[in-house]
Amino acid sequence: MNVTAATPEFELLNAETHGHLRLCRRDDDAPHFVQIVAGEFAAAAACCPILLSKDATTGSFYAGAMFGFRPGESFVADVVARSGFHPLSLQRDGFFISGADIAIDRSCPRFSDTEGEPLFDEARQPSVGLRSIQRALGQLHAGIKQTNGFIGALAELKLIEPIDVTLDFYGNEHLMLQGLYTVSLDSIHELDDAAVLRLFRTGYLQLAYTMNASLRQIRILAQLRDRLLRRIASAKAAARASAPAAASASAGDNRAESVR
């Protein structure tokens, strides 16, 4: 994840040019796997699984919170509503650090001239929303460094292991999740005392256990999805029973689309 602006097309944010700009909430097209930093682990683990995945361009590991099992299928909105955990990287979507300034990617669909909360108030001062994005950016910037230190330590001690997740859902649907990794508790238990002490003192041991404990959230997330599939199926069946066939099928299909 880039926190610093690498692309020259990004615009430096300022009240003159962007005084009119507004910010929408867009939870419906949120990703199903969101990069998070070490400082977010405790809050994340209380509501979703934390796993490691590999960056497609560099092959290096990053930590992410899982909000769904397939692209285009995310329970972010439910999780935020239920737990209040809103990942920093989603909060600052479209905003980047550029030296001492903030840059924005105008192509990001969050930005609008008409809808949402304004970025600047009438006195051309940053709005409450923008100020919290500034904070999120700062936390992310520092957090990524710390998280990379944590992941580097895991890799060095050979504590990362791939995890195969196979899930069965209503309607005979099987999902196999690939490309996910976690911390191996067996390998932690085989470490010598000096390594354990080092992990403890750096705070990494706590993070490792938090990650591991969050794995039970996979089951909870799966139940959430399963319940949704069942609701959609029974809504379809009810619609089919009570209304003309053509109309009910289209209503049911639309709802099915939103999970897939």
Add this chain to the structure above:
Amino acid sequence: MIVGGGTAGWLTAGVIAAKHRHRMSAGFSVTLVESPTTPIIGVGEGTWPTLRTTLARIGVSETEFIRHCDAAFKQGARFARWTTGAADDYYYHPLMYPQNFSQLNLAPHWLAGGNGHSFCDAVCPQGRICDDGLAPKTITTAEYDAIANYAYHLDAGKFAPFLQQHCCAKLGVHHVLADVRRVNVHEDGDLRSLDTEQAGEIEGDLFVDCTGFKALLIGEALGVPFKDCGDVLFCDAALAVQVPYENETSPIASNTLSTAQSAGWIWDIGLPTRRGVGYVYSTRHTSDDAAERELRGYLAGAGKDRPVRKISIRSGHREIFWKRNCVAIGLSAGFLEPLEASAIVLIEMSAKLVAEQMPACREVMDVIASRFNATTHYRWGRIIDFLKLHYVLTQREDSAFWRDNRLPETVPERLRNLLLLWRHQSPWYHDEFDRIEEVFPAASYQYVLYGMGFRTEVDPGTLAGDAGGAERAMRENLAHTERLRAGLPRHRDLIRRIHEQGLQPV
């Protein structure tokens, strides 16, 4: 006690030391004695997929290996001009098995109908991947894991020092730099010790001869004769040259390129830093000067200021490989032209066999030696057969070299019988090549046979039952091919990324 520090010596040391590392504290030791003055020959820059398992087992990081040995990925070999000699005559011997190979033999189905594709393209994606210059994996694939099966091309001159470093630093191998002056033999015929110039007398229980063509122990000290097979494989010389790339973004081929010439063939191997090119030829069929002209013609001006190095080849192997308490691994055991990159794989297989069968005491050593000899003899025989297969299937009439290669008296009897059999049934999964560690699986024979236009007669009645399954398998292969072509990175891009960022071990 390993004598000789080339690829064979250090690979053997690594394999044995890794397997027995937990016995080191109880007195088990691996010592490698190496002359500080003898240069390393550095056979072969081509390897087999087995090397991935071997390196993983001795605990080497693939990222480090690729960085330090200038390694690139190899996904098989493309054989050009072997069948007819025409400019567009080529086929692939890939490293992936045909689709559903363990359940279904696609060869007769392809022979009966084909689907407009070459045999390789009809049953496996790898030829197309190589045509596109793509890597066999991505930067997110773990070390030693593959999306498409692969081996390596490597700089042999860097491989031995890389292994040495690992063996000494991580695996506890004792390294003695000394010239062997005399090999001392017991009265009963066992080897006892080595007198060395710099390190005095060194004793050992089991000696591994990795002294190269010199065969200091197995040949000179124990007198095991060499079995020449120049009557089957005619090539007896090679001219090698290293050619730079046009620029540092030039594509790297992810397969060996083997192009038939008037009296042999030219290998062309792409490393990240340079190409290694060489002409393997028969001095009975051409002269050194004519061979160099042909090689320069092939290079078409590339590397014209680079010197050509001549290497003499004596094709053949020891009559036995393990005698008394001495086993030969590497060039001391034998050498065959590098047509199928068999040198390093034979080292790996022999080292593994020694490591796994490590005699517990002298009394059982002869039993193990005779097993080792039977297995190793079988392997050399199968490699010779397989290399000869490339020559007997040619239809070229343009030079005596190709015509002579088809003379029945130059073809081993076992291969002659198989070729007769294959006229009526195609080689498959478990017939004929049924050893647990078979050198070439039946799939390899299929790729060469049907790549070179060999026809097996097919009775349509025998195919009917499987026709649907075969059609589906070939369709799946084409879909799989397109998915891989869309998803795999360019070979040079992945190598660069591995140098910059590295692959993850998991």
